[in-house]
Amino acid sequence: MAIKGNLRDVGLNQLLNLIYLAHKTGALAIENEASRADARLYFKEGKLIQAALDGKAPRLTEIMVRVGKLTPEQAKAIHARSRVDTDKELGLLLIQNGILNQQDIIQGVKNYLLEAVYQIFTWRSGNFRFDPNLLPPDERITVAVTLDHLIIEGTRRVQEWEHLKDELPDLDVPLKFAERPDLNLRNVSLSVEQWKVVSFINSRNTIRQIASFLKIDEFQIRRIVYGLQTAGLVDVLPSPVAASAPRATAPVPSAPVGRSLITRVIDRLRSL
Amino acid sequence: MQTVKMVITGPFNSGKTSFIGSVSEIPVVRTERKITDETRNVKNQTTVAMDFGRITIDKDLALYLFGTPGQKRFDFMWEILSEGMLGFVVLIDSSRPETFREARRILDTFRSYSNTPFVIAANKQDDEDAWPADDLKIALGLDSNVRVLPCVATSKESVKNILLELLYVILETAPEEPAPARKR
Incomplete structure (x- = not known):
């Protein structure tokens, strides 16, 4: 039976x-x-x-x-x-x-x-x-x-x-690169999975959207993001915009970038 | 802080890591491990994931440079990396014609994702065997309007020049912004 x-x-x-x-x-x-x-x-x-x-x-x-x-x-x-x-x-x-x-x-x-x-x-x-x-x-x-x-x-x-x-209770929030000038990145080594997640980091993509697009389950995405957080590479953004936005199945493509932004990048590069 | 990104792609050992390292204000983050395939003889260690560099533009904006994986077996990463990029650079080792076909394949693949602006960087121009940029353009069968630029990826000035050229191409295609509303 x-x-x-x-x-x-x-x-x-x-x-x-x-x-x-x-x-x-x-x-x-x-x-x-x-x-x-x-x-x-x-x-x-x-x-x-x-x-x-x-x-x-x-x-x-x-x-x-x-x-x-x-x-x-x-x-x-x-x-x-x-x-x-x-x-x-x-x-x-x-x-x-x-x-x-x-x-x-x-x-x-x-x-x-x-x-x-x-x-x-x-x-x-x-x-x-x-x-x-x-x-x-x-x-x-x-x-x-x-x-x-x-x-x-x-x-x-x-x-x-x-x-x-407990560490990462909400997956409907975006990630951002940490701003820590003192961080020594020379010895940081990331896995291919971590790189995949890193390449999607922007204020428009929630962790859940990234996971869904990369076909990573909740356990894995939490593990990857927690690892990146612990290494000091990323921070979780509490974003009311992301939380209230309808959940897409794929990360949202970046909006078209205006000419003034490009000009700012050009000016900066010229001065390097 | 707003971030924008550019992708630096090209065949294995074309100089992507050096290119990003020349202008990045942070040490290039990379994953490297011992390789075990036919590329073993080319260099002892190679990039298996990708490189990542940053240039702070101002207090509200940062430019990230992503280098694609060097080997074919990681090409599944390309489409992922290309998402949301401003433009891309195809870096080619001008002294190794055996890689030109692969470079063309990479270029075609990236162009198939979107019509994002790009330039071709004919790298290693300081090598006596390097093909001139114009010859490379013909060898790759590129349209006359494609910019193929001489490059030495270890030189900051040279890399700056490539990125600026790419930005000019991007600027040509960037949408006009609406004029700010006039105050009464």
């Missing part, structure tokens, strides 16, 4: 704990109430063996690209060259061609599984259903991940999430 409920009442850590302690085999389907995203996790004898987000279990090459073991070009080339159907054959091909070794594949799949579950840990509500004895299709590679560490790390991330929400 299926186990059903809502994450509001039974948290993911409790569900995983149940599956772990009872050595359950089956599929756990969850739908995030807020974003309508869905996930399906497969377990075998109390261990996580596969994860599919948004109705799709990615192919092995997609996973390897996501975890940085393959470039998109390599993945494309492998699919173009080979006629294999199953991930197991694909894995064999990657190993035989010396592109990856067995350890790379196992670790890559494992990392993907962990990240998928950590993402679900941030879901606060949503219906779930656990169907016992349901296993993933045979053609996919499964890697068994023990749940004890995953539960501990997931719980830690939930606490981090709560902390980030």
